[in-house]
Amino acid sequence: MEAVAVLDFETTGLSPAQGDRATEIAITRIQDGVVTDRFQSLMNAGRRIPAEITVLTGITNAMIASAPPASEVMRAAANFVGDCPLVAHNAAFDRKFWLAELARLPVSAPPADFACTLLLSRRVYPQFSSHRLGAVVAALGLPAAGRAHRAMADAEMASHLWMQLQRELCERYGVRHLQFAHLMALQRLSRHRVPEWAKALALAS
DNA sequence: TGCCAGGCCCTCTTTAGGGCCTT
Numbered sequence: 226m227e228a229v230a231v232l233d234f235e236t237t238g239l240s241p242a243q244g245d246r247a248t249e250i251a252i253t254r255i256q257d258g259v260v261t262d263r264f265q266s267l268m269n270a271g272r273r274i275p276a277e278i279t280v281l282t283g284i285t286n287a288m289i290a291s292a293p294p295a296s297e298v299m300r301a302a303a304n305f306v307g308d309c310p311l312v313a314h315n316a317a318f319d320r321k322f323w324l325a326e327l328a329r330l331p332v333s334a335p336p337a338d339f340a341c342t343l344l345l346s347r348r349v350y351p352q353f354s355s356h357r358l359g360a361v362v363a364a365l366g367l368p369a370a371g372r373a374h375r376a377m378a379d380a381e382m383a384s385h386l387w388m389q390l391q392r393e394l395c396e397r398y399g400v401r402h403l404q405f406a407h408l409m410a411l412q413r414l415s416r417h418r419v420p421e422w423a424k425a426l427a428l429a430s
Numbered sequence: 431t432g433c434c435a436g437g438c439c440c441t442c443t444t445t446a447g448g449g450c451c452t453t
Binding site: 236237238240241245248275277278282313316317318321341344358 | 434435436437438439440450451452453
């Protein structure tokens with residue numbers, strides 16, 4: 226499969242539309258089933274972190290105060306990603322912060338496709354009772370990396386999950402390679418249409 | 431003062447409601 230970039234944000238809250246901002250970003254680049262590169266940085270967007278978010282992430286206002294400006298970090302992140310398609314767990318969340326933070330830069334970044342390991346996990350492992358990132362990684366026996374709810378630890382876990390999803394689908398449906406577009410198509414389908422997708426995949430391979 | 435997102439998915443659904451998931 227072509228290279229992908231797996232992204233995770235820590236933020237001050239759930240909604241950029243409500244004024245929330247990113248506080249940390251981590252990105253891995255995956256090529257041929259291996260993490261080949263990593264990008265990670267705290268960032269200062271000038272927005273105070275609520276106490277309950279600090280409890281969750283461990284990221285404090287003091288840490289942010291000494292971090293580089295969000296604009297600088299996001300410019301570097303966009304350069305790191307380049308034209309790679311993106312992957313995130315509950316990608317709708319990371320996508321809206323990615324777009325909101327990039328929209329503040331004077332230069333526009335190319336729009337990126339976002340694959341979602343949460344949606345794919347629901348399709349591929351419907352028997353799991355929880356599809357939270359940590360729960361899925363634990364259920365699959367994948368390595369947990371560092372403190373959960375820090376950007377690089379979560380990006381690493383999502384990376385392992387992304388690679389496991391590909392291995393599982395290849396093995397289950399007897400195909401050697403999956404394209405990013407195949408997984409994007411799968412995540413858009415309702416669960417009962419997965420067999421249709423698998424049949425089309427087998428015919429195309 | 432009190433409130434605060436949004437998209438997906440399931441079902442006791444579809445003229446809707448509520449849980450999950452991200453921080």
